[in-house]
Amino acid sequence: MSELRAKPSPFLNVLDGFPQDTPPLWMMRQAGRYLPEYREVRAKAGDFLTLCYTPELAAEVTLQPIRRFGFDAAIIFSDILVVPHAMGMNVRFEAGEGPRLDPITDRAGLEALRLLLDPAKVQPVYEAINKVSAQLSRETALIGFCGAPWTVATYMIAGRGTDDQGPARMMALRDPDLFQALIDRLVDASIAHLGAQIDAGADAVQIFDSWAGVLDPASFDRWCLRPLRRIVTALRASHRNARIIAFPKGASLEAMERLAHLPLNGIGLDWTVDRTAARERLVDKVAVQGNLDPLRLIAGGAQLEEEILSIRNDFEGTRHIFNLGHGIKPETPLAHVEKLVEKVREKL
Amino acid sequence: MSELRAKPSPFLNVLDGFPQDTPPLWMMRQAGRYLPEYREVRAKAGDFLTLCYTPELAAEVTLQPIRRFGFDAAIIFSDILVVPHAMGMNVRFEAGEGPRLDPITDRAGLEALRLLLDPAKVQPVYEAINKVSAQLSRETALIGFCGAPWTVATYMIAGRGTDDQGPARMMALRDPDLFQALIDRLVDASIAHLGAQIDAGADAVQIFDSWAGVLDPASFDRWCLRPLRRIVTALRASHRNARIIAFPKGASLEAMERLAHLPLNGIGLDWTVDRTAARERLVDKVAVQGNLDPLRLIAGGAQLEEEILSIRNDFEGTRHIFNLGHGIKPETPLAHVEKLVEKVREKL
Numbered sequence: 001m002s003e004l005r006a007k008p009s010p011f012l013n014v015l016d017g018f019p020q021d022t023p024p025l026w027m028m029r030q031a032g033r034y035l036p037e038y039r040e041v042r043a044k045a046g047d048f049l050t051l052c053y054t055p056e057l058a059a060e061v062t063l064q065p066i067r068r069f070g071f072d073a074a075i076i077f078s079d080i081l082v083v084p085h086a087m088g089m090n091v092r093f094e095a096g097e098g099p100r101l102d103p104i105t106d107r108a109g110l111e112a113l114r115l116l117l118d119p120a121k122v123q124p125v126y127e128a129i130n131k132v133s134a135q136l137s138r139e140t141a142l143i144g145f146c147g148a149p150w151t152v153a154t155y156m157i158a159g160r161g162t163d164d165q166g167p168a169r170m171m172a173l174r175d176p177d178l179f180q181a182l183i184d185r186l187v188d189a190s191i192a193h194l195g196a197q198i199d200a201g202a203d204a205v206q207i208f209d210s211w212a213g214v215l216d217p218a219s220f221d222r223w224c225l226r227p228l229r230r231i232v233t234a235l236r237a238s239h240r241n242a243r244i245i246a247f248p249k250g251a252s253l254e255a256m257e258r259l260a261h262l263p264l265n266g267i268g269l270d271w272t273v274d275r276t277a278a279r280e281r282l283v284d285k286v287a288v289q290g291n292l293d294p295l296r297l298i299a300g301g302a303q304l305e306e307e308i309l310s311i312r313n314d315f316e317g318t319r320h321i322f323n324l325g326h327g328i329k330p331e332t333p334l335a336h337v338e339k340l341v342e343k344v345r346e347k348l
Numbered sequence: 349m350s351e352l353r354a355k356p357s358p359f360l361n362v363l364d365g366f367p368q369d370t371p372p373l374w375m376m377r378q379a380g381r382y383l384p385e386y387r388e389v390r391a392k393a394g395d396f397l398t399l400c401y402t403p404e405l406a407a408e409v410t411l412q413p414i415r416r417f418g419f420d421a422a423i424i425f426s427d428i429l430v431v432p433h434a435m436g437m438n439v440r441f442e443a444g445e446g447p448r449l450d451p452i453t454d455r456a457g458l459e460a461l462r463l464l465l466d467p468a469k470v471q472p473v474y475e476a477i478n479k480v481s482a483q484l485s486r487e488t489a490l491i492g493f494c495g496a497p498w499t500v501a502t503y504m505i506a507g508r509g510t511d512d513q514g515p516a517r518m519m520a521l522r523d524p525d526l527f528q529a530l531i532d533r534l535v536d537a538s539i540a541h542l543g544a545q546i547d548a549g550a551d552a553v554q555i556f557d558s559w560a561g562v563l564d565p566a567s568f569d570r571w572c573l574r575p576l577r578r579i580v581t582a583l584r585a586s587h588r589n590a591r592i593i594a595f596p597k598g599a600s601l602e603a604m605e606r607l608a609h610l611p612l613n614g615i616g617l618d619w620t621v622d623r624t625a626a627r628e629r630l631v632d633k634v635a636v637q638g639n640l641d642p643l644r645l646i647a648g649g650a651q652l653e654e655e656i657l658s659i660r661n662d663f664e665g666t667r668h669i670f671n672l673g674h675g676i677k678p679e680t681p682l683a684h685v686e687k688l689v690e691k692v693r694e695k696l
Contacts, residue, residue: 163511166643169643170643170646170647173643173644173647173651176651214620215620216619216620216641216644216655216673217622217623218655218658219641250620252600252601252620252621252622253600253601253602254601254622254625255622271564272561272562272563272564272565272568272598272600273565273600274565274602274603275565277600277602291564293517293564293567295517295518295521296521296564298518298521299518299521303521307566325564
């Protein structure tokens with residue numbers, strides 16, 4: 001499927017090694033609450049997980065931002081906590097509260113996890129990918145995703161998001177063997193989940209390491225870099241043409257340089273990354289994706305247009321995919337997204 | 349006072365340009381809840397701000413960690429929110445909740461602030477410094493401090509700590525003139541507060557920019573770097589021998605390199621900073637301070653000793669002050685702090 005679609009997609013071309021005159025564009029969380037048509041489907045579905053697990057609805061909200069803005073890539077509507085859910089954990093999304101899990105605190109909790117992902121949880125994701133893939137034009141790529149083992153583990157151990165994911169950091173320091181066993185499970189689950197998404201029609205996959213920034217360098221190498229290497233290596237062995245983007249939010253450029261030595265196609269940059277330095281140190285190895293501050297998109301006005309131009313200039317002539325440096329926020333005005341699309345596609 | 353004390357203090361020697369055989373050592377939040385003698389005084393004082401504003405008690409808790417561990421520097425017990433409090437804001441510390449302020453949302457809120465710091469709030473801080481200074485041996489330096497304008501502003505606008513200090517980032521984007529006016533007030537207040545602390549007996553001052561890491565590079569330069577430059581320049585003009593450390597928590601090494609061009613004596617590194625890169629890019633310009641992960645100090649054991657040795661080796665022969673990469677946590681075992689002191693002072 002990806003072979004067929006590769007040529008005319010600017011997004012895939014950048015991942016395959018070819019810079020474009022205007023950078024391809026998509027936005028993290030582009031299928032989300034800032035869209036009135038999303039809120040309508042979400043209300044119909046009732047809760048968040050029902051939306052994730054109903055292929056027709058997940059496909060519909062995945063396609064909404066493509067229809068409205070013509071982004072160069074769709075990203076399947078799902079959640080990084082689908083994987084622990086499919087490993088048998090209890091996962092809830094409470095309104096305005098973020099995710100809640102029954103935390104794993106000991107080896108018994110780890111041993112209770114399923115070795116194979118529950119098909120009742122993951123099959124709907126693959127079905128949704130299949131549906132979206134069938135409806136996208138060849139110009140628009142489809143992205144599958146998962147959370148990185150470190151990031152998913154932080155939620156499995158804390159049972160929620162915290163300031164600095166201290167609970168997982170403490171377990172990794174106090175009981176590295178137990179923590180390694182959890183990471184190993186998540187590496188296997190991630191390989192399976194990403195591979196199945198590619199089989200279902202995803203042209204590329206993104207691995208979200210949203211909490212990569214809270215670790216010291218030695219811990220980053222052990223809990224982020226090594227597991228990612230195993231996933232990327234296995235995925236390349238099973239899916240020769242897999243296109244893989246890692247998004248290590250909050251990681252230092254030094255950490256990203258080490259990551260860029262993996263056989264990745266792209267690295268996502270958050271909004272705090274120094275683009276001049278990133279250009280010097282990353283773009284000869286990987287495509288770069290990012291990195292507009294989502295708050296600049298909310299604020300709009302002259303500063304937004306200036307920053308978009310600055311991002312384009314900083315990465316001109318390189319393999320650059322335009323994106324935000326983090327997910328779009330629900331309060332973002334639609335008119336500002338329209339302005340973004342216009343400015344990213346304008347000839348320089 | 350600092351002239352008299354400069355020579356025999358390893359901490360001041362490092363700031364003055366001379367590496368030491370074993371790095372001087374202190375810990376952020378070393379006067380704090382992990383100490384039983386602190387908890388006793390804190391219980392007697394009742395609330396946190398009473399402790400800050402009672403010179404005898406503030407001096408006592410400042411000295412406690414020096415008596416117990418013989419650190420090379422004492423840091424005056426106070427809080428970065430003393431400045432907005434002394435500017436007339438309502439500041440409360442609610443148990444287990446962190447600080448609460450009545451947020452500034454518009455120009456009227458800004459105009460209502462005092463131009464000169466309320467002596468009832470800041471005089472007790474200077475008195476406490478005076479008391480501590482009189483009781484410290486010449487080997488032990490005394491550090492005064494304030495929050496950086498950006499970081500203090502984030503609390504003044506959000507009224508509390510948040511995930512990513514979005515409220516201040518939004519105000520800075522939507523109404524940069526109003527935000528600049530607030531920063532200008534805080535620059536002046538910081539210069540006054542730091543200068544008075546030096547006059548009262550502080551040998552060095554540290555500027556805590558705890559939220560430096562949430563800004564994109566252009567915003568970092570405007571809201572962190574520029575205000576710091578004004579503070580450092582003014583303080584050097586009024587206090588020729590001022591010794592100044594900046595701690596831009598979460599900032600990238602690229603941002604810290606720009607900061608290192610200010611006439612600073614030292615830069616604090618959080619635990620995520622790559623030490624090899626920091627050594628290459630900072631130590632020819634400033635002393636570096638840090639950067640043990642406070643969670644490693646809680647966890648203890650072999651990993652703690654290895655990491656202490658690794659930090660010492662990474663900065664050997666440079667102007668290095670040993671510290672944590674963030675404040676010590678209340679649950680830290682005293683035995684681990686004892687081990688830290690032993691390992692930092694061991695001959696390599």
